[in-house]
Amino acid sequence: AQSVTQLDSQVPVFEEAPVELRCNYSSSVSVYLFWYVQYPNQGLQLLLKYLSGSTLVKGINGFEAEFNKSQTSFHLRKPSVHISDTAEYFCAVSASGGSYIPTFGRGTSLIVHP
């Protein structure tokens, strides 16, 4: 079984500042990793994914994440945030092979202040 830990429940940041949202996972097998964003009163939208290959993956809206196998981490970063990035961010993991059922973390609330 897989599990995900999102270390910060809430991250406040000022507009145009950089941000990092932390995600650590646990799994006994190889994994696929994902970040989803959920804007208020909306469904989850896929931001980016790591399936294989380059450990640095780029997603939509200027976000990127780096897969670090030795540290079992997949932290999400953005060099300069906007007010519109205020949302809930979820890290998810699934086993590579089989049913691909994603297991989600509890989420990190990113709050961007003007």
Next chain:
Amino acid sequence: GAGVSQTPSNKVTEKGKYVELRCDPISGHTALYWYRQSLGQGPEFLIYFQGTGAADDSGLPNDRFFAVRPEGSVSTLKIQRTERGDSAVYLCASSTGQYGGAFFGQGTRLTVV
């Protein structure tokens, strides 16, 4: 439609009643997932379909919960004898089954009073 469609968007029901929640996945997506999201929590897996069959129902909390996907497209999540603790947003997602990421619907907010 272009995305995953869930109906109704909101459902209020009395304790003890039966409810059905519907999910219409993206056309051609063979994999379909149901999740439940409580306030302040991440989505919690309920059941996974590959085609018409439930390939993994290990997340269903008890036998009051049941889901079907009779023709391999639309799915219905059924909850019998609803309890106040069932109140949550129920999310449906679909994918091609070869992993590229699941696409989620807007969810159904279920409130049991």
